[in-house]
Amino acid sequence: MDPSWRRHRTRGFHTEFTIRGKSIDDKFPGSGSPGRTCLDGARPCRSACRRRIPPGSHGYLQRRFSKGAGLAVEEINILQLLSEASQRGASDLHFTAGQPPACRVEGVIQSLPYPPMTPRQCRELTFSVLTETQRAKLESELDLDFSMEVAGIGRLRGNAHFARGTVEAAFRFINRSNPSLEELGLPPVVKTFCQLPEGLILITGATGSGKSTTMAAMIEEISRTRSGVIVVLEDPIEYVYPPALSLIKQREIGRDTRSFSSGLRHALRQDPDVIAVTELRDQDSVQIALQAAETGHLVLATFHAADPVKALDRILEMFGAEMLPQIRAQMGNGLKAVVSQRLLPRADGRGRVLASEILTVSPAISSCLRLGRMEQIVGIMEIGAKDGMRTIDASLDELVEKGLITSEEALQNARDPSRVALAKPKKKGLFS
Known part of the structure; x- marks a missing residue:
């Protein structure tokens, strides 16, 4: 093999990449430069660490095209694939054996113009x-979460995994700047949650519904308006927060702490005012989060569930019958709100828009949690506007009225389609 393609020693998590014997700086200026974040690390690289990508099938796709009277071969590396997906406005890029590289644009999977990928x-x-x-961890655990940054593209969250014995991967593009709560389209009451001195705020939704983005916006709002210490537990680190009034400690699971439950337990000894957890996954994490919320800390956490009631049901299902009274009491005391969200296609076809459902823990909701009367929660939400509550059906109504989604989309996503008043979009008047 040409010695110019030999792999150089990698120091820690900081790596640069070389394309055909040239530094990636020649292709993507600034990536890996001293003081900047390297491609797959979350920290600035101060060394000349680099790994080279060999030609041919080693880290490349080949695309043949006509040139004059014959055929030419173009070699495409992962950075070019990421760049092409980014230029299409993709939210995700997928590598699947037997399929061309594919990206998700406005919720729809699109194949990129390349041959199917070999294993x-x-x-x-x-x-x-x-x-x-990271390679060794993937080989031993069969799944790997990681994050990286590419100059000219931005930060990405990656997941490498095995499927049918083959390594495959998915990459999520992360906004360069954290959008504000207003820009996300969340109701004003969510901003008031950021000012609470203590309590648990759950952010729920399906995969890809923007939970991490909402949490990042809330963390930035807190940091911008309050002086304190914010401990953020992430797997992996996605957003980087600018300096503001608060100190922010970002800890990555597997690199800075062993697990969410371990990170939560130790966070309580790190003088936190706010603790943010990118996912509550198990009994221990839920218990520690509730304990923190009851002892003077504001806790933000995401949770995989379609709506507030399902989120609460799923949390309670984690515990055996002997622990349920205690957990219900803790939730009645410590839980302050649930923000549930989903992303829906815009009526004009230009991206997606957020529909949200808000549950605030009023005395009536607290009583339902303590007594296990979960079936009454939706009814209380429907009449709880004065407490900042909003049902998904009310949110859908509002989006239809503003012309942001179609009536058909509203009906498909309504909890009770009969309650969706299929309002026609308001037409703008001469002076509106």
């Missing part, structure tokens, strides 16, 4: 952005 290409393209430590 070897999937593996080597994915491995080209992993450190030796």
